[in-house]
Amino acid sequence: MNLAPAIVDFSKELTLIRRDIHAHPEIGFEENRTSQIVANHLQAWGAEVHRSIGGTGVVGVINGKGPGRRIGLRADMDALPMAEATGFSHASKTPGVFHGCGHDGHTTMLLGAARHLASTRNFAGQIVLIFQPAEEGLGGARRMIADGLFDRFPCDEIYGLHNWPGAPLGRISLTRGVAMAAADTFDIHISGRGAHGAQPHHAVDPIMVATAIAQALQTIVSRNVDAVKSAIVSITQIHAGSAYNVIPETAFLGGTIRTFEPAVRDLIAQRITSLARSIAEGFGAEATVAIEPRFSALRNDDRLAESAMQVAAEIVGPTLAEYDELPKTGSEDFAEMLAIVPGAYLLLGQGEGPALHNPRYDFNDAAIPIGATLLARLAEARA
Numbered sequence: 001m002n003l004a005p006a007i008v009d010f011s012k013e014l015t016l017i018r019r020d021i022h023a024h025p026e027i028g029f030e031e032n033r034t035s036q037i038v039a040n041h042l043q044a045w046g047a048e049v050h051r052s053i054g055g056t057g058v059v060g061v062i063n064g065k066g067p068g069r070r071i072g073l074r075a076d077m078d079a080l081p082m083a084e085a086t087g088f089s090h091a092s093k094t095p096g097v098f099h100g101c102g103h104d105g106h107t108t109m110l111l112g113a114a115r116h117l118a119s120t121r122n123f124a125g126q127i128v129l130i131f132q133p134a135e136e137g138l139g140g141a142r143r144m145i146a147d148g149l150f151d152r153f154p155c156d157e158i159y160g161l162h163n164w165p166g167a168p169l170g171r172i173s174l175t176r177g178v179a180m181a182a183a184d185t186f187d188i189h190i191s192g193r194g195a196h197g198a199q200p201h202h203a204v205d206p207i208m209v210a211t212a213i214a215q216a217l218q219t220i221v222s223r224n225v226d227a228v229k230s231a232i233v234s235i236t237q238i239h240a241g242s243a244y245n246v247i248p249e250t251a252f253l254g255g256t257i258r259t260f261e262p263a264v265r266d267l268i269a270q271r272i273t274s275l276a277r278s279i280a281e282g283f284g285a286e287a288t289v290a291i292e293p294r295f296s297a298l299r300n301d302d303r304l305a306e307s308a309m310q311v312a313a314e315i316v317g318p319t320l321a322e323y324d325e326l327p328k329t330g331s332e333d334f335a336e337m338l339a340i341v342p343g344a345y346l347l348l349g350q351g352e353g354p355a356l357h358n359p360r361y362d363f364n365d366a367a368i369p370i371g372a373t374l375l376a377r378l379a380e381a382r383a
Contacts, residue, residue, distance in 0.1 A: 001170060002315050004373045007116050011369040017041070018108035018365060019090035025079030025097045025104070028134030029143075031056040034077045034107065038131045041111055045118040047129065050152070054144030059153055060129035062118050064383055068125025071383045072158035072341060073375050074334060075110035076103045076135035085359035101356050102163040105363035105371070107131060109161070112372030117379055125383035128153045130337075137294060141336040150340055157304055158343035159378050160334045161371055163363060165356060167349030168320065170370050172312035174305055174346045175324045180298035181232075181258040182265055183331035184291055188213060188253040188276045192285040197245040204284045206251035207240050213276050213287070214238065214253060220271045225264055232258040232329060233268060258329050260297050298335035301342035304382075308344040311377050316370065320349075348374070 007014075017037070026034055035056045042049045047060040056077070084091050084098035092098045114129050130149070134140030167173070190210055195203035214235050225231045233255065240251035257272075259265040273289045280287035313321035324347070334345055348371050350364035 001317070001370065003369050004116055004376055006119065007112050007369050007372045007376065010115065011112070014108050014112045014368050014372065015365045017111060018104050018363065018368060021104040021107060022099045022363070023090045023093050025092050025094055025099045027081055027097055028078040028136055028138035028140060029055045031077045031133050035131065035133070038077070038107065038111065042114055042129065045115050047114060047118050053149060054133060054140060054147045056133040057140065057144045058131040059149070060114055060131075061153065062114065062121070062127040062129070064121055064123040064125050064127070066124045068123065068383045069156040070126045070128060070154060071379050072128045072130055072153075072155035072337070072343070073110055073113060073379060074130040074132055074158060074160040074337060075106040076132045076140070077107050078103055078134050078136055078140065080136055080357065082357070083359060086362050088362060098359070099363070100358065100361050101136065102361070102363040103135065105163055105368065106161070109368055109371035110375055112368060113375035113379065116372065116376045123380045123383040127379045127383060128155050135333050139294070139333060141333040145336060145340065155341045157382055158337055158341040159308060159346070159375070161346040161348050161374065162332065163350045163367060163371075164347040165350055165353050165361065167347065169349055169351040169364065169366060170316045171320045171322065171349030172309075172316055172346055172374065173322050173324045174300055174309065174344055175327050176300060176302055176305055178260050178297050178299050178327050179345060180328045180330055180332050180335065181260055182297040183294040184257040184265065184269065185294055186255055186257060186272055187290045189288045190251040190280055190285055192249060192251070192283070194249040195247045197247055200247060203247040205247050206249065206285055207247070209280050209283045209285045209287070210238055210240060210251040210253055212283070213279050216275045216279055217272060220268055220275070224267060224271050229264055230260055231264050231268060232256070233272070257291075258331065260327060295331040295333045296335040296339055298332050298345055299338060300344045304342055305344040307382065308346060308378060311381050312346065312374060315373055315377060346374070
């Protein structure tokens with residue numbers, strides 16, 4: 001691989017940074033220690049540092065040798081509210097919080113790129129280093145944008161990357177156009193009438209309503225969405241009752257919606273609302289429905305994606321720089337930044353191992369110099 005020699009030289013230091021962040025994970029909007037580590041390193045390397053953007057977000061600015069484009073590079077910093085089961089010496093020291101998605105690695109790779117760029121400044125223009133809080137469903141990207149991210153630090157292009165377990169170490173890929181799904185959540189609260197479990201005729205049973213709604217929602221994709229388009233409706237929560245002999249007053253369903261097109265997104269929201277309300281009414285109950293947009297569909301700019309893949313091929317070779325034909329049904333709030341600034345989001349293979357969000361997952365430190373080189377070379381090529 002054609003890695004930046006300087007980044008390879010200090011990759012052991014980067015590994016220590018990554019494992020320290022891993023051992024002290026912080027969930028969204030609580031990344032105080034992590035953001036301090038980021039700010040301290042950026043300042044020590046000569047970058048201009050701005051803190052508390054969108055809460056705990058950090059932005060570093062590195063100016064090049066003259067006029068040019070302003071290139072944004074973004075990494076996420078937050079951990080997940082889940083327990084770790086790796087048993088590693090650098091395992092989480094915070095109960096119930098775990099870097100199970102590799103954001104510790106993403107932060108470290110961007111720090112590695114920052115150190116290289118600040119020391120060489122082998123580019124024109126300006127590099128904007130965006131360390132984002134709260135990617136895991138809490139809207140950190142939107143918070144940074146609302147806090148004036150691109151007003152204060154305008155970017156002409158922006159790039160990010162995510163590690164990808166199961167892909168060969170060093171494989172760099174992206175999908176042209178729409179690359180990841182939009183994600184919404186839905187909450188359905190059902191109000192019925194409780195009764196003794198031995199006298200169900202006195203009840204309006206919200207559990208029966210909930211099960212009828214659950215079955216009906218599974219017809220939306222198969223019967224309302226055009227068969228040549230993709231969508232997912234997954235019910236992930238059903239809650240009701242607290243005793244064996246009591247029919248409860250209420251029940252709750254919740255879940256996620258994944259779509260790739262705005263029209264399909266709107267259709268599914270309308271059908272969930274209509275089905276839940278009408279089914280509940282048919283039972284003599286009432287259903288209230290709340291649908292919250294979480295992430296937009298992530299769309300890569302075709303021209304900039306092509307440029308990014310050319311840079312990737314120069315680093316890992318043409319056999320490891322490949323286009324993915326199909327988009328991922330996962331979601332990523334970097335989509336909100338790409339909706340404002342054109343750019344690309346790449347996936348970096350980290351070899352075989354447990355999947356993301358698995359309690360035994362760990363970021364592969366061998367990927368650090370690859371990702372750091374990719375980010376640095378993207379900045380140098382595009383600025």
